[in-house]
Amino acid sequence: MTGFLDARPRVGYFYTGKDSNELIKAEVNKKIVKDYKAQPIIISESSSVYDGICTLFLEDVGTMFVVNSKGHLAGVASRKDLLRATLGKQNLTEIPISIIMTRMPNIVTCTMEETLLEAAKKLIDYQIDSLPVVRPVEVNGRTQYEVVGRVTKTTITKGFVELGNEAVI
């Protein structure tokens, strides 16, 4: 069960030659985004910063994904983006969220088939808290992205805890 030994008919048990590092790596790489992703919290590009802040509290998230009228990914608004927008004296109901979000094509995404490890590396490399899980769609010869999930630091932590609880090695 640990992967150190295997069995074959008429051969019996034999040493697989794999060391524990390889086995740990193999277990980590079995964790795929599609099995861990959370529901994405989505807001329309035409919503206001005020709506964005309400969504943040109502949905208990740190980041929301902003979509255009066709439902395709347009940007990401995080708590700091929203907080920054509150520093001025403007009316928050009149500032569109599209002004303060980080917009495409600068959004770091992942797909259902990626490993959790690859997604975790993106969170670290780009110093962000969450990634939209996307599905590419071709629209008039251009690639657009549907948002089908979200990977956050919590998602990665869940995978990590599960790995520890499985205690295969």
Ligand code: ADP
């Ligand atoms: P916080 O605002 O809590 O620090 P983040 O660290 O995730 O949250 O966000 C930092 C900045 O990175 C924000 O300006 C946000 O819009 C941007 N950002 C967040 N997630 C992504 C992403 N997946 N791709 C590109 N930019 C992102």
